[in-house]
Amino acid sequence: MLFFRKYLGGLLLLALSSYLGNLYFTNKLGLYITPRFFPYTLGALFVLVPMGLFSLWAGWKNRFSTHLGQKPYIVFTIVILTAWFTPPTALNPAMATQKNSPFTSSVSSAIPAAPEAPTTFEELVSSPMVTQAELDRLSGFDDDEAAAMGLQPSKPSRPSVHTASAPPNKVSAEKQDDKLDELVLTPQNYLSVMEDLFQKPDAYSGRPIRIEGFVYREKGFQPNQFVVARYQVVCCIADATVIGLLVEGLPSPAEDTWVEVKGILSKGSYNGSIMPILQAKEIHPIKIPADPYIYKN
Template identity: 25%
Template sequence: MVGARFQHFLKAILLMAFDLFFIKLHTTGDISKYINPKYENMSFVAIWIFTLLFLIQLFRIWENNRNEHAYCPPGCNHDHGDSASVPRKLVNYSIILFPLVTGFALSPSVLDASIAANKGTVLPQSNSNSYEEELMEYEFGYDEEVIDNDNFLSDKEYDDKMKKLEQSELIEMKEDIFASYYEAISDSPVNFQGKKIKVQGFVYKEKGMRGNQLVLSRFLITHCIADASIIGLMAELEKANEYPEDTWLEMEGTLDVMIYNGVEIPVIKAVNWKVIEEPTSPYIYPVLTKIL
């Protein structure tokens, strides 16, 4: 009896801890380091459900146990906390506790080049049998829903920004439009030849690159960090080999076209660059515009 009560108490505590974990992610803004802010609404739903379940669970602690099955239809087999052995219960609750401990104790780290290397490649490989463009071939710009979002652009804003890309002499790769600009430039590098570009990213290197080359990259998050993919532009500068991977650079330069493993890719001929601190929003999220 006492054991069952204690378990109900434990469950109530865990529900509340999960609830507070989600609330903490929202209040600190850390949530954007785990998932695309577009899906924030779903985690608000989680906060409400957890709160509700916590309250229900609270009343269960002092309930008489024999009532437990009273409202159950036959065939009810949910775990009333009396089926498993003590060591087994201990393991079960430790597993549930584990993400809470690491979640509260450790702050989210930003993905680095070692993960990028596992994600495949940014630059075309020599055995590539497609000549179209780079590996990352995305078509963004639309989304199914109209959601409040950090990275929400109206149709007009989006069109304006894309027009700006074609017309202006200096292309600024701002976070909100990075993915779309990147796609346009790597789709047809020739169209942008000779234009000036300003971009921030971290240094990433691949096998087969020369000493004056590096890739200035960013992670693109579609849904959550687990689905991150890497996008980046090749850059040529003197002493590129002096910058180790994961160094954040801000770079200005001129866009040019080069042939890499038989594929045309854009390249930045760097004019000036400086080492910068890792930005507060290191990730790129696909642009959303409304179509409704």
């Protein structure tokens, strides 16, 4: 038994390393943790592999010594074997009902407070809440009038704003062409668009939308009500929360199935909270995406 224990520690370290490496190089690591932690996993591999090899070398050179009994080895062996023989799978949509929180909670907590209304003329000119057309109306003077009089425009104008440093995934839903263009939610813009929709449901009422997700239903939903949802992951699947849109207008598909929903946005309420509601026009079943989560960076 001592002969076997001389090599068991090294073998367990190499088995753990190979498991983590398999998840990393087969793109399955994202089923458990957020991609921003991938470099730390890769760094752990560069530590665990040498440790395992050194442990084997120490056992071979009879430099092995330990004060551990057999139980710690048995526990680690069971854990690693279980990991190896359990295929990596995404979080089951059925787990959404065990999160004990409304589907809008994570969106609501992520919505920033509404900016204060401008109180001075300078704040009015620079405020993102006021459009250039509104400034024209407030000034009572526009470019056409200035051109007709042969004058330079003297209306207040908003200073230019450089946005090159803005993260590419923070795309506001309002910036996607005009109001009648279809709003398409993707993993890259999902969170920013959802925050915008919940913060300003009036602005998007009547706009076409297309969204993919799993079917999630809460107690008290009507037969034609369901949520097309995704899991938001901050660190790992243990903190996953449900984010989605309430859908009405067509019979609900089977719970936990993945669907693509096309429809029109409207303003409504649920449990006393004002929110956007998707009036469904089309519902199509789809395959589970290779990466089913939405990651909050």
